Amino acid sequence: MIAPVHRAGAGIAMTAGDLERFRTEYAAWVERAHAAGLRTQLAARSVGAVCYTFFGRHEESQAELAKAISIARAAQDPLLEQACNAFGAMSYLIRGDLRGAREAVEAVPPATGVRSVRIMATAWSMVVAAHLGDHAMIDKWFGAFEAASGRRLGIDCGAGAAEIMVRRGRARDAAGLLHRVLPQCELVRGSVLTLLAVGRYGDTEDWEYSRSHLARAADGPANSLERAALPLFDAYCLRREGQSGEAKRRALDAARRSVAIVSQPRCGL
Numbered sequence: 001m002i003a004p005v006h007r008a009g010a011g012i013a014m015t016a017g018d019l020e021r022f023r024t025e026y027a028a029w030v031e032r033a034h035a036a037g038l039r040t041q042l043a044a045r046s047v048g049a050v051c052y053t054f055f056g057r058h059e060e061s062q063a064e065l066a067k068a069i070s071i072a073r074a075a076q077d078p079l080l081e082q083a084c085n086a087f088g089a090m091s092y093l094i095r096g097d098l099r100g101a102r103e104a105v106e107a108v109p110p111a112t113g114v115r116s117v118r119i120m121a122t123a124w125s126m127v128v129a130a131h132l133g134d135h136a137m138i139d140k141w142f143g144a145f146e147a148a149s150g151r152r153l154g155i156d157c158g159a160g161a162a163e164i165m166v167r168r169g170r171a172r173d174a175a176g177l178l179h180r181v182l183p184q185c186e187l188v189r190g191s192v193l194t195l196l197a198v199g200r201y202g203d204t205e206d207w208e209y210s211r212s213h214l215a216r217a218a219d220g221p222a223n224s225l226e227r228a229a230l231p232l233f234d235a236y237c238l239r240r241e242g243q244s245g246e247a248k249r250r251a252l253d254a255a256r257r258s259v260a261i262v263s264q265p266r267c268g269l
Contacts, residue, residue, distance in 0.1 A: 017220015
């Protein structure tokens with residue numbers, strides 16, 4: 001029972017934005033996962049990579065991702081490696097490594113049978129494809145997304161899909177999609193790209209709710225992606241309201257906060 005307790009503790013600490021508590025609980029989870037087999041180890045390392053990304057700890061995230069991939073290859077299980085690539089793609093994307101993110105998602109077939117893996121790969125592939133302007137990649141992943149759009153959607157699919165819809169002249173479809181993927185809960189951690197997309201393309205009625213998630217997540221004791229995303233969300237909304245001067249000031253604040261997050265000293269230094 002000890003490993004599930006620490007797994008839950010790590011999740012609670014991540015949601016609360018408490019980096020030091022997360023490190024303690026995560027280390028205990030990983031230690032006990034070693035006695036439970038490769039799949040349990042891989043689950044812990046993959047989740048760790050994602051959580052460290054939420055905290056803007058990119059080097060630690062990449063280290064956990066490398067360990068997860070090594071475990072998947074040792075298990076000689078293609079589905080486990082697909083899971084690592086799907087979840088790891090976010091780590092590459094958020095740190096600005098589009099090439100790494102593209103290689104990760106392209107290692108996952110759009111029709112993979114594991115739902116969580118399929119959702120993550122689809123979410124990040126659409127963002128990457130839109131950034132790169134890769135029309136073949138857009139057709140491949142956005143086409144798969146639209147074919148499955150009748151199913152329950154994950155929040156992270158909103159950002160890339162909305163961007164592609166807007167570029168194709170489907171702004172109303174984009175706003176409707178962003179409204180549908182917003183979860184009804186107290187706090188969303190890590191889904192900054194979709195929340196920012198609400199500021200850019202969503203209906204004004206969704207602004208307050210989306211901003212409240214960013215504000216609550218930014219209020220934790222540690223730096224996080226939301227702390228930089230919050231003023232950028234405001235900048236997008238202000239620009240749409242025609243307040244370009246204030247929008248620029250908020251965007252510059254977001255840039256300063258981003259630099260502060262990525263400039264954090266590594267653990268132990």
